[in-house]
Amino acid sequence: MEARDRSVEAWFNRVRSGQLRLPRFQRFEAWDYENIAALIDSILRDLPIGSTLVLEIGEREPFVTRPLAGAPAPVERCTEHLLDGQQRLTALWRSLHDLYDDVTLFVQLKAPEPDEDGTAPSRITRVKRWLNKDGRRFPVWADDAVQVYSRGLAPVSLLQPSDISARRQQWCDQAVQGDLQASRDLENALRDLQEKMKRFNLPMLVLDVATKPATALDVFVKMNTSAVPLNAFDIIVAQFEARTGKSMHDLMIDLRKKCPALESYVSPEQIVLQTAALRADRTPAQASFFQLDLSDVAAAWDEIFDGVNWAVQVLEEECIFDGQRLPTVTIMPVLAALHKYMPKKLDEHGNARATIRSYVWRSSITSRYENASATRSLQDYRGLRDFLAGTGARNAVPVFNDADYPLPSVEELIQAGWPKRRETLARAVLAASIKAGAIDIADGNQATRQRLANREYHHVFPDSLLRDDGGLSDRESSRALNCLLITMNTNRNISAKEPLKYLSERIDRADLGEPVVRDRLRSHIVPFEELKVGGYFEIASPEERTKKIRADYEAFMRTRADMVRASLKALAEGRNWPNEGA
Template sequence: MDLAARVGFAFCLWGLILTTSFQTNPVSLKDLMRECHDGKLQLPDFQRGWVWDQNRIIDLLASISEGFPVGALMTLDASGEVSFAVRPVEGAPTPIKPLEAYLLDGQQRMTSLYQSTFSQVPVATQTAKKRPIKVHFYFDIRAALDPNVARSDAVIAAPEDRIIRQNFGRDVKLDLSCEEHEFEALYFPIDRIFDENRWQISAAQWMAKDPMARQEKWELINRFAQEVVNNFTSYHVPVIKLGKDTSRAAVCLVFEKVNTGGKPLDAFELVTAMYASEKFHLRDDWKARRERLINQKVLAKIEPVEFLQAVSLLYTKESRDDAISAGLEPPAISATRNSLLQVPLAAYRKWADKVEAGYVSAAKFLHSLKIFNSRDLPYQTQLVPLAAIFAELNSAWENDAVRQKLAKWYWCGVFGELYGSAVESRFALDIRDFSPWINGGAEPQTVQRSSFEEKRLRTLRSRLSAAYKGVHALLMKSGAEDFKSGQSYDQTVFFDENVDIHHIFPEAWCKNQKIEPAIYNSIVNKTPLTSATNRMLGGVAPSAYIGRLTKGNDNNPPIAADRLSAILKSHEIEEALLAADDFDGFMDMRRSRLLSLIETAMGKEAVRESILPADEEDEYYGEEEMEEAA
C-alpha cells in the first residue's frame, strides 16, 4: 500500500475505531506462527490466495532480521456475531485448536513468514516473472554478518532438493541437502529459525569432530545466532484486535481499504463467507443462476453484487412494510454495501428465486423495447431496480397499462441519464414508488425528475452513452426497417444479420465535404442497419446509394420508389433530403423527429433550444462520454 493509500486508510480506520471496541498489542512473531499452525488464527474464506513472489519474501525476511518494522496486523474476535467460513493460512496443516480470531489484514506477510520460517515444506511461490517455483530460504551467514552487504543479498533461495546447480543443471554449485553441508558452507536454513537451538546443538557436535579446523566457523555461527536469529525470536508485531462487537459493515470497510492491490474484495465475497458459516454455498448458487440468466444475451454482464442488491431491495422493503403495518419506525429501503451485509440467509433463500424470475421478465421486457444485447443496454445498473420491480409485480407486468408505465419509467431513466452514479439511493426510490404508482399514486421520482434537452442530440456521439443507446433502441421499437431487405428488426434479424448503428450520410462522404466529425458522428446521423446493408451503402453520397437501392443489381433486386420512401420514413428520414444530399436540412429535420420520439417515450416534453451554428453550440458531455474522453 502506498503512502497516500495508507493515510486514507488511517482516517477510515480511525472512524472504525470510534465505533467498535479494539485493542492494539504487540504479539511475538513466534506466537503468531504457532497460532497459524494450530488454527487459532485463520483467514476468512473470502480472502484471495497468497500471491507474493520470491523477492518480496526475501525483502520481508531481511527486514525482520534487522529488527525493522513490517507493519501491523488486524484481527477480528471470532466469538462475535460476524461469522465467516475460514481456511488455514496457506501451507498450515488441518487446525488442531479452536478458532479464536480471523486475520483481516496481513495475509501476505503471515503466509510468507509461516511458510519460510515455520514450515519445512518448500515455499510454493513464484519468480518476479511469475514463474511458479518451490524453494527453501537460507541466510548466507558470512554475508549476513558483513556490514557492507545488504541484508537482502544475504538471503538466498535454494531449490526444493536444496541443491543449487549451474551450467544448465549439470554442475553442483552449492549442496545444502544435509546439516553437515549447511555447517560446512555456513548457510542457515530459515525454516529452522524458531528451532535454532537444535540446529546449533547439531552444529556444536559437528564442530567437536574437528575443533581446530572448525573453530572459526563455530564462532561465526554463534555470532549469527546473537545478531540475526535473536531478531526473529524477539520480534513482536503490533496487532490491532477488533472486538466481537465489530459490525459487518466495519469489516467490509477494512477490506475495501487494506486490499489495494489487485481486484478489490466486494460485498458478494463477504456475504459468501458469512453464508458459508451456515453451510450454504452462495458462490455455487450464484454460478447456477448466472448460467441460466446469461442465456439471455441482454443479461450477459450481470454481476453477483447486482443480484444481491435486488434481493436487498426486496428484503428491506418487506421489512419497511412490516414496520409500517405494526406502527413502528420504518427502516430504510436500501441496496448499499452495508445493507447487503445485513441480508440474512433466510431472506436470500426467500427472495433469490423471485429475483431470478424478475431478471428473466426484465429480459423479455427489454426485448419488447428492442434491446437484445448487453452491449446495447443503456444502463447495466438500471437492471437492478427493474428486476426487483418485476419480482414484486410477478405476472402483473404483462397488463398493458402496467407495461406502458414500466416503459415510461425505463425511458425516463435512460434519457434523463439518471443511472450513471450514486445509484443506490435511486434504486430505493424506484422500488418504493413503482407499486403505488400503478395503483393510482404519484409518479416515481425517476419519472418526475427526468428531463431531456434538445441540444443533447447534437452531442450524443459515443456508444458508451446511455441516451445514444436509447435512441438506437427507440428507432427499432418505432418500426425501423432495413434499407435493403425491408425487414423489421426482431431478435432473429438483429443477431442473424448483425444489426448495428451506422452513419446515414457516410463518414467518407462527410469528410470529403469538410464536415466536422463532431457533427456527422452525432446520433442524429446514425440509424440501425444490417452489416450487409452498411457495406452496400459504402462511402458514397446518399443520392448515389438511393440510386443503387432503386435500380438494384445481380445480387439485390430493385426496391420500388414508394417502398423505399416508406422504409426511410420508418427511420425518421425524409427521402427528398437524402436525394438532394442536403446534409444540413437532413440534420435539422431528423433532430426534430428524434426529439419527438424521445418525448413520446418519456411522456413529457423536452427542453427545446434555438438552433445554433455548430461552432457556437455549448459542449455537453454525459458521464460516459467524459469517461471515454478521459
C-alpha cells in the first residue's frame, strides 16, 4: 500500500472521465446535508478531511462498477476503483454541481467572526428547496443572483474546480446589477475560493494492480473511515459480491419493487439477513450474519424472497398492516424462514396456517420475546420447522408452553399502556381490534392498509375528563383498552365529549340507528352498554362526580378486557377470529 497526494481538481477530472468508479457493492449515499456542508467548510479552512482508498486497475476490472452519483457516463477506461471516500467525493461532486433537488448550498462571501470561545462558525449556508404545485422551485430568491448577493452569499457551485469563468462572470455581473468594479471584485473573491477548492489535497492510499480482489475487499472492510461507518449489511454486500459475483443491492432493489409493503414493517436489509441466519440454524443477530455462507444465501435467494413476501402476506391476513401496529418485529424473520416448510396440500396447509396464526398472536400477547428475543426466536423457529416438516410435536415449540408463557390476565390487559408507544401487549390489543374490523363509528369504513394513514388514536373515555374530573393520571387514562383507532374527522368531531353524548349523536346520524352503532363498536371489541354513561356535569358534588367517572371507567375497562381476552384466546388458539368465533 502506498500513500499519495491528489488535488480536488485531479479527483474531479477522473470522476468526469470515468477513470475513477465505484465497485457496485459500495453502499449508496449516506451523508446528510450537515456532513456535506461541514466537508466544504473544512476545505475552505484548509482543515484535513481524511484520506481515501483506491485500488489500481489493470486490463481487467476485479469488481463490477458504477459511476459516482451525479457523474456523467464514463468516456474513458476505468483505471481505479474507489474503495473508501465515496461519501466525501460524492458530496463534493453533487454540491459543487448543484445536483441536490431539495437543498442548495451557499458560501458566505465574508468569513464570519469567531464566537466568544474562539470557534469559527460555518461559512456554508444550506437552503431547503421545494417545488410548488406548478413546478416552480422555492424559495425563489435562491435562484436570483441579486437577492443571493444581498444576503452576502454566493452559490457553492461557483467554486467547482473546472473552467466556469464565463458563468462566474455572468453571475457576478447580475448580482451587482452592472457595477463593473464591484463585479470584478466579487469575481476575484470567488476565484480565490475556487482556487482554494481546486488545490486542496485529498490524499489517498493506493493498492496496486497486483492486489488480489479478496485482499482489496478485506482492506475495504477494515479501513472504511467515513462519517457514517459501515454497518453489517454494507460489509456483507461487499463480501456477497466478491463471493458470488452478484449484486445484493440489485437484489434488494428487486425485493422492494416486488414487495413494496415490506418496508412499512421493517428494514428489508435487516429481515433478509435475519431470515438467512435462521435458515442456517443461527440466531438472527449480527454475530451470525458474518458467519453465513454467502454462496448458500445466493443460491437460496428466491426462497428467501418468497419467504419474506409470505411473511408480509401472513401479517396482512391478520390485519396487521404496518410497523406501528406490529406488536413484535421478532416474528417476521421466523415467518419468512418457515415458508419453505409450509405443506402444499389444502387441508394440511390450512392446519399449518392455524399454527402459524397461533404463533403470531402468542408471540404478541405473551412475555416470550420480552428478553433474549434472538435466541428465543431461533428456538421457536426450530420447533415450528420440525413440526411443519412432520418430525416434531407442536407442544415442543416453547412459545406454545402455557405454563411458561400464559395468556395475559384481565388485570394485565387493563394495565396495558397506550398502543402508540412500543409496548407489545398494548399493540396486540389494538391489533386485535383491527382484526375485528375496526369500522369507523361515524363513516362506517373498515380499517385497511390504505386507510390507516387517516386513522388517529382516540380515548374512548376522554383523556381530559378522566384526568381533570376523574383525578386519574395520564398512565391510567392512556391505556390500550381506552383506545380506538378512528378517522381524523371522527376524532375531531368527538373531541372531549362524554361517551353518552357522542354515542347519541352517532345514533341520531346513523341511517339504521342504534344497531349500526352497536355493530361498529363491536368491530373494535368495545362494549356498547358500558358507554351509555354520562351526565357527569349535572352532578353538583365534585367528589360524587369523580366517584361516578371512575366507577363507569372501571366497569367499561373490565368488560372490554373480558371481551378482548376472549378474542386473543381464540387467535392464540389459531382460530381465524372473528370469522371462526371466540
